[in-house]
Amino acid sequence: MNTIKNKYIGVILLSFFSIVSFAQDAKNDLMLSMGYYNNNNLTQYLVAHAKTKIDGKFQMVPDVTVKFYINNDSAATNLLGTAITNDKGDAVLMMPPSAKAEWMKSAKHTFAIVSTASKLYDEAKATVDVSKAKLKIDTTDDKKLIVTLLELKDTAWVPVKAVDLKVAIKRLDGDLNVNETATYTTDSTGTITAEFKRDSLPGDKEGNLTLIAKVEDNDIYGNLTAERVVKWGSKFQYVSQFDRRTLFARRGHSPWWLELLAYAIVVSVWAVLIYLIGQIRKIKQLGV
Amino acid sequence: MENLEKEQIVQDLLPQEFGKQGKIWVACLIALCVIGFIAYCHQLSKGLVVTAMRDYASWGIYISNFVFFVAISLVGSLITAVLRLTDVHWSTPLTRIAEIIAVSAITFASIIIVVDMGRPDRFYNLFLHGRLQSPIVWDVIVITTYFFISILLLYFPLLPDLKIMLKYKDRTSKWMYKLYSFLGSFWKDKPEQFKITDKAINILSITIIPVAFSIHTVTSWLFATTYRPGWDSTNFGAYFISGAFLVGSGGVLVAMYVFRSHYNLKKYITYDHFDKMGKVVVMLALLYLYFNVNEFLVPAFKMKKPEEEHLRGLFTGEFAPIFWFAITTSMLLPILILVTKKGRRPFPAFIAGILVVIGSWFKRYIIVTPTLLHPFLPMRDVPASYHHYFPTWEEWAICIGSLAGALLVITFFARIFPIIPIHETITETEEHEHDKK
Numbered sequence: 133m134n135t136i137k138n139k140y141i142g143v144i145l146l147s148f149f150s151i152v153s154f155a156q157d158a159k160n161d162l163m164l165s166m167g168y169y170n171n172n173n174l175t176q177y178l179v180a181h182a183k184t185k186i187d188g189k190f191q192m193v194p195d196v197t198v199k200f201y202i203n204n205d206s207a208a209t210n211l212l213g214t215a216i217t218n219d220k221g222d223a224v225l226m227m228p229p230s231a232k233a234e235w236m237k238s239a240k241h242t243f244a245i246v247s248t249a250s251k252l253y254d255e256a257k258a259t260v261d262v263s264k265a266k267l268k269i270d271t272t273d274d275k276k277l278i279v280t281l282l283e284l285k286d287t288a289w290v291p292v293k294a295v296d297l298k299v300a301i302k303r304l305d306g307d308l309n310v311n312e313t314a315t316y317t318t319d320s321t322g323t324i325t326a327e328f329k330r331d332s333l334p335g336d337k338e339g340n341l342t343l344i345a346k347v348e349d350n351d352i353y354g355n356l357t358a359e360r361v362v363k364w365g366s367k368f369q370y371v372s373q374f375d376r377r378t379l380f381a382r383r384g385h386s387p388w389w390l391e392l393l394a395y396a397i398v399v400s401v402w403a404v405l406i407y408l409i410g411q412i413r414k415i416k417q418l419g420v
Numbered sequence: 421m422e423n424l425e426k427e428q429i430v431q432d433l434l435p436q437e438f439g440k441q442g443k444i445w446v447a448c449l450i451a452l453c454v455i456g457f458i459a460y461c462h463q464l465s466k467g468l469v470v471t472a473m474r475d476y477a478s479w480g481i482y483i484s485n486f487v488f489f490v491a492i493s494l495v496g497s498l499i500t501a502v503l504r505l506t507d508v509h510w511s512t513p514l515t516r517i518a519e520i521i522a523v524s525a526i527t528f529a530s531i532i533i534v535v536d537m538g539r540p541d542r543f544y545n546l547f548l549h550g551r552l553q554s555p556i557v558w559d560v561i562v563i564t565t566y567f568f569i570s571i572l573l574l575y576f577p578l579l580p581d582l583k584i585m586l587k588y589k590d591r592t593s594k595w596m597y598k599l600y601s602f603l604g605s606f607w608k609d610k611p612e613q614f615k616i617t618d619k620a621i622n623i624l625s626i627t628i629i630p631v632a633f634s635i636h637t638v639t640s641w642l643f644a645t646t647y648r649p650g651w652d653s654t655n656f657g658a659y660f661i662s663g664a665f666l667v668g669s670g671g672v673l674v675a676m677y678v679f680r681s682h683y684n685l686k687k688y689i690t691y692d693h694f695d696k697m698g699k700v701v702v703m704l705a706l707l708y709l710y711f712n713v714n715e716f717l718v719p720a721f722k723m724k725k726p727e728e729e730h731l732r733g734l735f736t737g738e739f740a741p742i743f744w745f746a747i748t749t750s751m752l753l754p755i756l757i758l759v760t761k762k763g764r765r766p767f768p769a770f771i772a773g774i775l776v777v778i779g780s781w782f783k784r785y786i787i788v789t790p791t792l793l794h795p796f797l798p799m800r801d802v803p804a805s806y807h808h809y810f811p812t813w814e815e816w817a818i819c820i821g822s823l824a825g826a827l828l829v830i831t832f833f834a835r836i837f838p839i840i841p842i843h844e845t846i847t848e849t850e851e852h853e854h855d856k857k
Contacts, residue, residue: 183558230755263710290584301743308552357730367552379553380553381550381551381553382551383549383551385552386553390552394558398561398565401565401627401631402565404570404623405568405572405627406625407567407623408572408576408620408623408624409572411616411619411620412575414605414616415579415606415613415617416617418606418608418610418612418613418616419606419607419608419613420606
């Protein structure tokens with residue numbers, strides 16, 4: 133009887149440890165992706181994105197250490213830098229000046245990202261190929277924008293046709309299209325022409341607006357932008373509301389009607405009280 | 421009132437020394453005040469973190485207590501001013517009781533608001549940086565004004581009584597005699613003095629009514645000007661004032677019974693006074709019930725999504741026991757008791773008054789806290805404990821201490837001054853006798 137009992141206990145323990153060891157070994161797949169960004173032909177950076185699938189839903193993975201490489205995903209000389217993903221699963225790396233020599237070697241590059249293995253995830257990799265390209269914005273006197281997309285071929289910049297791009301005006305919380313057309317496609321000369329139809333749009337105090345042309349998530353060129361400041365907006369004259377007399381203003385700036393009303397009530401009631409205190413004095417004098 | 425001799429009236433109404441019961445009562449009140457003071461010292465040294473108030477319930481029982489004190493203080497204007505101006509004479513023996521309740525309540529309302537500030541040394545900021553647009557500034561102004569009017573309304577009718585008390589040197593201690601001399605040695609019963617006093621009381625009676633309405637309307641606006649479920653109401657001023665008159669009248673019923681029994685004032689606070697005061701309470705309870713129906717039934721009928729959680733919490737949820745307790749004890753039971761003639765006898769009326777006062781305190785708690793726990797926009801990333809509020813021992817001790825403090829002021833006042841106006845009682849008795857002839 134005891135032997136049978138011991139056997140059952142052994143089976144239960146084995147099952148328990150196998151479940152525990154399985155649970156310890158179970159790791160979710162980490163999926164990495166990457167984007168290349170060139171803002172206004174000045175700032176270049178790479179964004180790595182880490183996500184995983186839990187219970188059939190994609191979830192962003194924070195705190196993943198990601199190494200960024202150029203043209204080779206293991207050589208220390210090709211390492212651009214390391215970054216850690218944030219709450220949104222994004223890790224950003226600005227292109228370091230030390231990468232200039234490698235960048236100048238060719239018109240096309242392959243960027244790679246590698247995440248180091250952890251208790252939760254195995255090592256993961258992703259690559260993206262990028263051809264060097266740039267956007268150029270020109271304007272005409274009759275408020276037209278001419279945007280040209282150029283790609284570097286060997287040593288020469290050549291126009292690129294059939295690429296979608298957007299033309300907009302930079303505003304505080306997003307970009308505003310210059311007219312009703314959301315997206316343009318470059319012609320054989322690599323250009324698009326867009327008419328500016330946002331007259332009287334408030335600019336700064338000089339009337340300056342910042343135009344922006346964008347290529348987004350392109351398979352060959354990544355994300356490119358170019359900007360140009362034009363005086364096509366209306367001049368914005370800032371009128372301070374700080375001294376206005378309102379109910380929500382600061383101390384000493386309440387509306388006149390409120391001040392008059394409040395002080396009139398306070399003064400009249402207290403005048404009565406002071407008068408009555410005077411009456412006490414009078415009663416006192418009568419009693420002397 | 422029976423045919424009473426002048427001397428008998430004076431002897432009956434002069435302040436009496438504390439008996440054994442009185443001394444025990446005072447000792448208990450002082451003990452509660454001391455415990456409250458210790459709790460406040462603890463709060464001062466550790467900060468408001470010793471309270472249960474957090475990001476959600478930033479107003480707890482301190483503010484409930486404040487609203488309660490402000491509410492009960494309004495009875496001064498009702499009994500002294502409204503009834504006086506409408507030529508109602510039966511309330512004469514009750515005027516001083518009502519006024520001292522008003523003065524003590526408004527004093528402790530001011531104290532409790534400073535307690536709620538956490539850092540009393542920052543109170544001066546209200547004067548340095550206060551904005552005229554803020555209801556809090558209006559509240560400070562009207563509370564101060566109401567306090568002074570109530571003091572004057574207590575003082576002017578006291579002047580003839582001070583002269584009477586000065587005559588009875590043997591019945592007073594040395595310091596009390598000095599106090600009477602300081603306050604009223606100049607009173608000589610001259611007709612000119614009476615003329616001035618009567619005029620002053622009339623002016624004060626007229627002035628106190630708008631100020632009393634302002635004080636509680638402004639207090640209600642502290643809530644109503646804040647966009648929150650349960651407070652977002654245009655009805656709040658009237659709702660608060662009707663509730664204030666009710667709790668004040670309930671307080672007067674209680675005080676009438678206590679003073680009548682303890683000081684043997686049965687000849688002066690008669691069955692008739694309880695009967696009339698009971699009717700006043702029934703009327704005010706019905707009025708307050710009407711405003712409550714408005715305040716809760718209309719939003720409940722619409723049941724707008726943001727209000728739903730708040731209302732369900734009150735009707736059937738976390739706060740339902742307190743909510744229904746408050747409604748039942750402050751309105752329904754007192755109406756049922758006082759609506760019958762037997763119920764308006766002294767003892768049942770006293771019980772009804774107690775119910776009104778206790779229920780009304782919890783009613784203020786219901787007005788303040790549940791709303792704060794259900795804002796339109798929930799806060800993010802706050803600990804789960806912040807979603808509930810139950811006062812800590814420091815809060816209970818301070819609130820109970822403040823209530824004891826208010827009672828102590830009333831008790832000491834009754835020890836030093838006549839709680840029923842002597843001179844007015846004599847005058848009214850003489851007039852009564854004259855009318856009989």
